[in-house]
Amino acid sequence: MKRAFVIASIAAVVLAIPLRVAAHHGSAAFDTGKRVTLKGTVVMWVYSNPHCLLSLDVTGEDGQVVRWIAEGQAPNVIFPVGYRKDSFKGGDQVSITVEPVKNGRPLGRILQVVLADGTKLGAASSPPANTPAPPSQ
């Protein structure tokens, strides 16, 4: 499991980019500015407060499967940026980019999602102030 995570981390693209505003449970746990891109199979999409959670099985180069969990903000916060209750279902093949937690566990917060049909969803959080949200759905 750890090895798979290391592989995923090696694949990570580290960029110092400004992140969106944390709204509920803070940033202290996250490795701010780091990005990890994962391809995997959706296990579960929890559309609830205080955070939405997407769990994903990711197969590493060694064949081991690691279950990642990525969080988004609450449903009402991420609805304007396109996330819906049925955005994911078990078995979907998706690619997600997350900002991982500092402690090395397979956890992160969603910066971007690419669905199987190529649809892209942005960070599962509020846009920062002075940045209007994408057009209404």
Added chain:
Amino acid sequence: MKMLTGVLVAIVGLCAAGDTFAQNTSPGGWLTPQWDKPPITAANRKPAPRRSLAGMWGPADGPGAGTQAQGVPAKPNNGKPENQLPYTPYGLELYRSHKALEGFDAVLPSEDNDPRNRCEPLGMPRENHYNVRLTQIFQDDYKVAILYHYDNRWRVIWTDGRQLPKVVEGGVDIGGELRERRFFGYSVGRWVDDYTFEVQTVGTMPDDRVWLDSTGRPISEQVRVTETFRRVDYDTLIWSETIDDPKVYTRPFETMRLPMRLHDPRTDIMEYYCSPSEQENYNKLFGNAASGKGAP
């Protein structure tokens, strides 16, 4: 002739209202918030109605502008000297006892002691500083009611001329009677002029029940909150707040000046709440592990 003029004014008013919200559509009639509104310019600016705050309002700078994750926006808790609050010794001790998930001294998830994460009411003034999104204001001849988005909370500001209670030991004094402290306190408001509404609030909960903001800054039952709502044009409201809490701070200071934009009154508002069971599930699946607790 007077009747004809009145009808024409009504028609013009209806047309104006129609223009304001004409773009917002949604399948089934359940309108979603429209955050991509064109800016207010000289070309589309309409005059403010007299003595009215009524409407559905959202942060003018986008849905994230009212989040205030880094603390009250006039003094973000970012460690910069200019944003340090004027704590009394007691206030500083209180601040240090608070373990917040946001701000300069943030702790890991599940290590906090934020009353919000036990689903306690945020109360005044913190409800003004926590994810202010779509906010509905209703008013009649006697009161103004504010319906907050988060946790479906609401408060009443009385405008019928009643006096602000006096803060006393153990609560507030109303007409010689000791009354209870309240999470949202006791609020009275008055129109300073036709477009400026000023509100005073006292009688809020003590410092072991409520925080000022999400970064753990404290507030006490001695606070007096002054809010100003200034309707600068038909579509824009400036919501300002100053707090005066001599138990915790050595002097009053401004906490926010938040521009709000009028939204379509038919907009559907999604629920945004604190649920102990959902909070527990979140901690089990994510929060505890993110804090390094439990087996890897």
